[in-house]
Amino acid sequence: MSMNNQGRPSRPEDIEVQSVETFTGNRALQIEEALIFETGHMAATGVDLPEPKGTRSRLGGLERKGTMNLPGLAEPEAMRHFVRLSQKNYAIDMGPFPLGSCTMKHNPRLNEKMARLPGFAEIHPLQPVSTVQGALELIDTLAGWLKELTGMPAVAMSPKAGAHGELCGMVTIKAALEARGEAETRTRVLAPESAHGTNPATAAQCGFTVDAIPADDTGRVDIEAFKAKLGDDVAAIMVTNPNTCGLFERDIREMADAVHEAGGYFYCDGANFNAIVGKVKPGDLGIDAMHINLHKTFSTPHGGGGPGSGPTVLSEALAPFAPIPYVVSDADGFHLIEKRSQEEGDHHSFGRMTAFHGQMGMFVRALTYMLSHGGDGLRQAAEDAVLNANYVLARLSAEMTPAFEGTCMHEALFNDDFLKDTGVGTLDFAKAMIDEGYHPMTMYFPLVVHGAMLIEPTETESRHELDLFCDALLSLAKEAKAGKADKFKAAPVLSPRRRLDETAAARKPVLRWEPSNDESMAAE
Amino acid sequence: MRYLPLDTEDRRAMLDVVGAKAIDELFADVPADALNPPLDLPDHAGEFAVERQMAAMAGKNRAAGAGPFFVGAGAYRHHVPATVDHIIQRSEFLTSYTPYQPEIAQGTLQYLFEFQTQVASLTGMDVANASMYDGSTACAEAALMARRVTRRDGILMSGSLHPHYESVTRMNGGLVGGKATVSEASPDGADNVIDLISDETACVIVQTPDVFGNVVDLEPIAKAAHDKGALLVAVVTEAVSLGALKSPGEMGADIVVGEGQSIGNALNFGGPYVGLFATRQKFMRNMPGRLCGETVDAGGKRGFVLTLSTREQHIRRDKATSNICTNSGLCALAFTIHMTLLGETGLRKLATLNHEAACATADALSAIDGVELVNDAFFNEFTLRLPKDAAEVVEALAAKDILAGVPGSRLWPEDESKHNLLIVAATELTQDKDIEAFANALKEVL
Numbered sequence: 001m002s003m004n005n006q007g008r009p010s011r012p013e014d015i016e017v018q019s020v021e022t023f024t025g026n027r028a029l030q031i032e033e034a035l036i037f038e039t040g041h042m043a044a045t046g047v048d049l050p051e052p053k054g055t056r057s058r059l060g061g062l063e064r065k066g067t068m069n070l071p072g073l074a075e076p077e078a079m080r081h082f083v084r085l086s087q088k089n090y091a092i093d094m095g096p097f098p099l100g101s102c103t104m105k106h107n108p109r110l111n112e113k114m115a116r117l118p119g120f121a122e123i124h125p126l127q128p129v130s131t132v133q134g135a136l137e138l139i140d141t142l143a144g145w146l147k148e149l150t151g152m153p154a155v156a157m158s159p160k161a162g163a164h165g166e167l168c169g170m171v172t173i174k175a176a177l178e179a180r181g182e183a184e185t186r187t188r189v190l191a192p193e194s195a196h197g198t199n200p201a202t203a204a205q206c207g208f209t210v211d212a213i214p215a216d217d218t219g220r221v222d223i224e225a226f227k228a229k230l231g232d233d234v235a236a237i238m239v240t241n242p243n244t245c246g247l248f249e250r251d252i253r254e255m256a257d258a259v260h261e262a263g264g265y266f267y268c269d270g271a272n273f274n275a276i277v278g279k280v281k282p283g284d285l286g287i288d289a290m291h292i293n294l295h296k297t298f299s300t301p302h303g304g305g306g307p308g309s310g311p312t313v314l315s316e317a318l319a320p321f322a323p324i325p326y327v328v329s330d331a332d333g334f335h336l337i338e339k340r341s342q343e344e345g346d347h348h349s350f351g352r353m354t355a356f357h358g359q360m361g362m363f364v365r366a367l368t369y370m371l372s373h374g375g376d377g378l379r380q381a382a383e384d385a386v387l388n389a390n391y392v393l394a395r396l397s398a399e400m401t402p403a404f405e406g407t408c409m410h411e412a413l414f415n416d417d418f419l420k421d422t423g424v425g426t427l428d429f430a431k432a433m434i435d436e437g438y439h440p441m442t443m444y445f446p447l448v449v450h451g452a453m454l455i456e457p458t459e460t461e462s463r464h465e466l467d468l469f470c471d472a473l474l475s476l477a478k479e480a481k482a483g484k485a486d487k488f489k490a491a492p493v494l495s496p497r498r499r500l501d502e503t504a505a506a507r508k509p510v511l512r513w514e515p516s517n518d519e520s521m522a523a524e
Numbered sequence: 525m526r527y528l529p530l531d532t533e534d535r536r537a538m539l540d541v542v543g544a545k546a547i548d549e550l551f552a553d554v555p556a557d558a559l560n561p562p563l564d565l566p567d568h569a570g571e572f573a574v575e576r577q578m579a580a581m582a583g584k585n586r587a588a589g590a591g592p593f594f595v596g597a598g599a600y601r602h603h604v605p606a607t608v609d610h611i612i613q614r615s616e617f618l619t620s621y622t623p624y625q626p627e628i629a630q631g632t633l634q635y636l637f638e639f640q641t642q643v644a645s646l647t648g649m650d651v652a653n654a655s656m657y658d659g660s661t662a663c664a665e666a667a668l669m670a671r672r673v674t675r676r677d678g679i680l681m682s683g684s685l686h687p688h689y690e691s692v693t694r695m696n697g698g699l700v701g702g703k704a705t706v707s708e709a710s711p712d713g714a715d716n717v718i719d720l721i722s723d724e725t726a727c728v729i730v731q732t733p734d735v736f737g738n739v740v741d742l743e744p745i746a747k748a749a750h751d752k753g754a755l756l757v758a759v760v761t762e763a764v765s766l767g768a769l770k771s772p773g774e775m776g777a778d779i780v781v782g783e784g785q786s787i788g789n790a791l792n793f794g795g796p797y798v799g800l801f802a803t804r805q806k807f808m809r810n811m812p813g814r815l816c817g818e819t820v821d822a823g824g825k826r827g828f829v830l831t832l833s834t835r836e837q838h839i840r841r842d843k844a845t846s847n848i849c850t851n852s853g854l855c856a857l858a859f860t861i862h863m864t865l866l867g868e869t870g871l872r873k874l875a876t877l878n879h880e881a882a883c884a885t886a887d888a889l890s891a892i893d894g895v896e897l898v899n900d901a902f903f904n905e906f907t908l909r910l911p912k913d914a915a916e917v918v919e920a921l922a923a924k925d926i927l928a929g930v931p932g933s934r935l936w937p938e939d940e941s942k943h944n945l946l947i948v949a950a951t952e953l954t955q956d957k958d959i960e961a962f963a964n965a966l967k968e969v970l
């Protein structure tokens with residue numbers, strides 16, 4: 001054995017290791033972490049505040065008494081708690097996050113820095129408009145970019161996420177129908193079977209019934225079946241383009257003409273705008289409304305499930321019904337139209353989507369991202385996103401089965417045919433990717449493809465990273481075909497947790513920590 | 525372009541693998557005349573060029589911390605500990621997605637479980653969800669949920685509910701046949717909402733502290749609602765008030781919705797914020813939004829997952845309880861970190877400091893000739909009746925670099941009887957010198 005001069009071994013010995021159990025349950029850098037309710041104390045606080053003066057309270061006799069069961073932690077404990085938790089998460093900053101339909105791209109930190117400028121972060125939505133001219137200028141500038149990129153004349157900025165943008169678009173359509181006196185009769189909305197769940201949920205939330213349009217065998221809307229469903233009770237169609245199979249709806253203009261002919265509107269789900277930004281303007285294709293997920297295409301971070309932002313562009317026909325508030329400008333500066341009585345011309349807004357003016361923090365990040373890319377960079381990003389997806393499609397086709405023939409847009413879709421008779425399912429395949437250090441792709445969506453695996457690499461993956469990713473998936477596919485089902489069924493085994501029992505969680509839901517009887521925190 | 529790793533050589537080599545000669549072959553499905561349209565946009569720019577442009581816009585805004593500041597009415601300026609902003613910018617939180625793969629998302633799932641527990645405890649309810657967009661949309665969702673639970677159409681709102689919340693709720697409720705009514709509420713707290721409850725009422729929506737700042741006793745309203753089979757929805761737009769006031773749960777609310785911005789989140793000109801949504805156990809399966817639940821993994825270790833998703837759009841589609849998908853995850857994390865740092869002890873103290881600052885501000889301002897304080901009981905916000913249009917006063921004070929509060933005309937443009945009202949908020953950040961400056965300037969402009 002080699003030693004240094006203090007007798008300390010300086011070279012590892014060659015010992016075979018099977019599995020290691022530790023006393024603490026920790027796994028070196030992976031540290032088990034209790035809930036704050038199990039480690040905190042009622043008296044502990046990590047914030048130093050000045051002493052109150054002892055003024056007589058004017059709370060009307062409604063003071064809160066008794067414990068709230070809300071323990072605190074000192075700052076170092078809190079820091080450690082949340083840092084340890086963070087280390088149990090996978091993230092785009094660690095590696096590819098190929099969740100199809102989610103556009104997990106690099107999140108530039110310049111965006112974060114700009115959003116924290118006091119002039120943006122520390123302004124109140126109801127302070128005098130004269131004191132927030134720069135904020136209104138920012139909203140107006142971002143709106144300008146969105147209108148130019150989509151070729152649409154108007155945009156409602158306040159929706160808080162994609163689904164909220166869908167709601168905004170569909171309510172606007174409903175308002176337009178009301179103005180035509182047809183809201184009572186046009187009650188049906190057509191949406192492809194492959195649509196994201198938010199589409200039918202949104203239509204239903206607006207009081208429409210949803211009628212599914214079948215797909216053709218190329219993965220696109222079956223145009224004849226679609227036309228057959230049109231009628232004078234159709235309020236709108238909701239079509240995603242590029243669609244959730246990662247394909248461009250090549251008959252989109254025909255669809256737009258047909259629905260307009262039938263007296264309905266065209267709602268386009270713009271969640272997949274990243275594939276075509278700068279390459280095609282949806283306004284040139286005949287749509288009436290489309291939300292844009294700023295947290296996808298324009299890289300405001302997903303933050304583990306939000307916040308997002310879903311500005312919704314509107315056609316000439318729908319623009320007059322756009323929600324308040326909105327920004328207008330003249331020689332005196334920028335103004336905020338917050339009330340119907342301020343509206344001019346033929347504007348008659350349907351009302352409000354939300355309190356205040358929308359996701360300003362996300363607007364700052366999105367505009368920072370746009371200015372960084374410029375028109376040229378955005379177009380290049382779309383091209384690279386599409387190229388990366390096609391590269392993955394081409395390479396993986398060696399072992400995996402593409403759901404449809406031909407090239408794709410920004411995401412590559414596979415079915416589970418290649419796993420037939422292997423005993424390995426889509427879920428197992430995805431879970432095995434975790435052990436290889438990858439976040440799985442979107443699974444079992446869209447519903448029209450059996451055992452779907454939807455891979456969206458985005459433009460911010462390098463060729464090297466894509467090659468490693470493809471090599472790993474090809475190797476897994478070979479292993480599955482070689483009969484190593486057990487490995488897949490057990491996966492993942494190297495992650496902070498193995499597969500979780502979702503059935504048990506739903507059968508007897510435990511949605512909060514409860515103080516157990518013997519350990520009365522209230523007594524402290 | 526610094527965000528794009530592919531270079532020309534990569535692109536050529538990759539096109540070869542794909543079997544395309546040029547990138548536009550991959551866009552062959554796009555109508556040819558629509559491909560590569562001219563873009564009237566500037567070209568890409570480096571970091572400092574972008575920073576300059578953004579800073580120029582930011583510089584045209586008067587930041588809250590730059591001088592005396594008393595604006596509230598649904599969004600509040602509080603101090604956020606440095607730790608909060610550091611942690612939410614950790615890559616693993618900032619750049620992850622909704623925790624669809626729980627084995628590698630326990631960080632997000634565990635804090636959501638902690639968030640749900642904190643929100644339920646604060647509001648005095650049994651269960652809370654993993655967040656909504658903000659308080660106003662949470663309020664609308666509560667009305668929809670009450671209609672599902674009671675199978676009734678009536679949405680009765682107090683006239684002292686924040687008018688933006690009222691309008692969002694009215695819009696959402698109306699889409700599916702909800703009938704909205706609003707009670708007559710005066711700024712001093714008088715409200716006829718109880719008289720309007722009927723057998724058609726699905727829910728009564730009442731805010732406390734209300735938009736004028738009044739602390740509202742929900743108990744009699746809860747009782748009257750329950751007598752008629754209706755639910756009480758309590759709305760809290762200032763989460764810090766829960767550290768001082770009896771919880772809505774204790775007073776009989778069935779659903780509590782709120783704006784969580786005050787804990788952990790900056791003003792951000794109105795968003796992103798974090799909607800709180802809590803209810804009683806028996807209504808759990810009627811809730812909108814994501815829920816995180818405890819379970820075990822294959823090795824028997826405790827872990828967390830998203831659960832009861834058969835309520836949600838990705839499973840139930842047009843039968844879902846709500847269309848919400850992306851919510852306010854990172855803002856919920858900020859809430860949870862700040863709440864953990866405060867603890868019960870810190871929250872109570874913070875609430876007391878807020879109340880004391882408001883009392884001091886109210887006393888100083890109402891001592892001015894012609895200025896009347898309309899509230900008896902309030903938390904950190906109150907309403908003044910001025911001898912003239914409050915919007916003019918606010919503008920005049922803004923010219924003196926004092927942001928004085930929200931004038932009635934900003935919230936109720938159509939109701940002139942409220943245009944002399946000024947809603948004033950104070951927090952732990954309000955200093956004696958700010959109050960003095962405000963009082964002196966107000967004397968001058970009146």
Ligand SMILES: Cc1ncc(COP(=O)(O)O)c(C=O)c1O
Nearest residue numbers: 101161162163196271308849850
């Ligand atoms: C195709 C599609 N439509 C709509 C949505 C909803 O967007 P959000 O999550 O921002 O509400 C998503 C995102 O998950 C999506 O992929």
